[in-house]
Amino acid sequence: MPELPEVEVLLRHLKPQLEGRVIGSPCILQARPIRPDVPRSLASALQGCRINTLSRRSKFLIFDLATPPERGRGSLRILGHLGMTGRMFLQPLDVPIPKHTVLHFSATGERFVFQDVRRFGRFTSDLSSLQDLGPEPWDAAFTPRYLRDLLQKSKQAIKVRLLDQSIVCGLGNIYVAEALFRSGIDPRTAAGSLTQAQCERLVPAIQNCLQEAVKLGASLALGFDGTGSRDGLFYYGSDGEEEATPAPERFQVYDRAGSPCRQCNSVIQRIVQAARSTFYCPHCQRRR
Numbered sequence: 001m002p003e004l005p006e007v008e009v010l011l012r013h014l015k016p017q018l019e020g021r022v023i024g025s026p027c028i029l030q031a032r033p034i035r036p037d038v039p040r041s042l043a044s045a046l047q048g049c050r051i052n053t054l055s056r057r058s059k060f061l062i063f064d065l066a067t068p069p070e071r072g073r074g075s076l077r078i079l080g081h082l083g084m085t086g087r088m089f090l091q092p093l094d095v096p097i098p099k100h101t102v103l104h105f106s107a108t109g110e111r112f113v114f115q116d117v118r119r120f121g122r123f124t125s126d127l128s129s130l131q132d133l134g135p136e137p138w139d140a141a142f143t144p145r146y147l148r149d150l151l152q153k154s155k156q157a158i159k160v161r162l163l164d165q166s167i168v169c170g171l172g173n174i175y176v177a178e179a180l181f182r183s184g185i186d187p188r189t190a191a192g193s194l195t196q197a198q199c200e201r202l203v204p205a206i207q208n209c210l211q212e213a214v215k216l217g218a219s220l221a222l223g224f225d226g227t228g229s230r231d232g233l234f235y236y237g238s239d240g241e242e243e244a245t246p247a248p249e250r251f252q253v254y255d256r257a258g259s260p261c262r263q264c265n266s267v268i269q270r271i272v273q274a275a276r277s278t279f280y281c282p283h284c285q286r287r288r
């Protein structure tokens with residue numbers, strides 16, 4: 001499932017391509033991802049809009065559109081989310097519309113496609129998902145003190161607690177495991193019992209994990225050209241593409257149960273917390 005780094009990588013890829021383009025002939029083929037909008041009214045709202053800016057908040061892409069002059073100079077904000085299997089890409093106008101397309105529109109000479117096999121993604125003018133989001137991991141507000149104050153009364157395990165997007169945005173199952181490893185914290189530790197020293201290690205560990213993941217490219221294939229042939233094994237930085245380390249080899253603990261810890265050779269453990277797998281090193285990550 002895409003986490004913050006994947007969405008940031010996608011943003012950096014799409015932003016220079018989409019900004020300034022004008023939407024034509026929007027066509028909505030699946031109703032579920034656009035709810036509570038309805039296909040006909042969303043399509044007519046999108047028609048003729050100029051894509052002013054593309055940005056990111058948490059795991060959401062935000063399309064800020066300017067409505068065409070004949071409809072008055074207004075604005076429209078659309079929230080995009082990849083869900084589990086969403087792909088957003090541009091393709092030439094003469095390439096057939098792929099299977100599982102949720103919606104497509106022409107964007108000044110090319111076609112933008114949102115494809116989603118499982119249809120858990122979003123493309124909607126309903127912005128309610130942005131409410132109650134915590135700070136971005138790189139915000140000045142995300143400090144060890146802030147984290148400790150927020151976790152203080154929680155008896156929940158720290159791993160489970162950090163998946164709550166109202167604390168800090170963008171952590172999912174992969175990077176929460178990696179950040180806890182880096183800060184030497186046992187994922188089963190009660191969130192409220194974290195010490196100031198642990199919080200002081202955890203905040204930069206979260207920031208560094210996410211930052212490195214953005215730099216290395218996505219951990220999942222994002223199908224930038226719609227075929228999946230150029231995927232997360234490449235950098236998508238401003239200085240062009242270079243081959244990067246394949247995602248599984250970057251991880252210290254995630255999905256490495258039974259393998260030796262890269263730091264101490266202990267066997268990486270897998271446990272289940274809140275119905276999801278947690279991976280950790282029993283030697284490097286202690287309760288205190």
Ligand SMILES: [Zn+2]
Nearest residue numbers: 261264281284
């Ligand atoms: Zn270890």
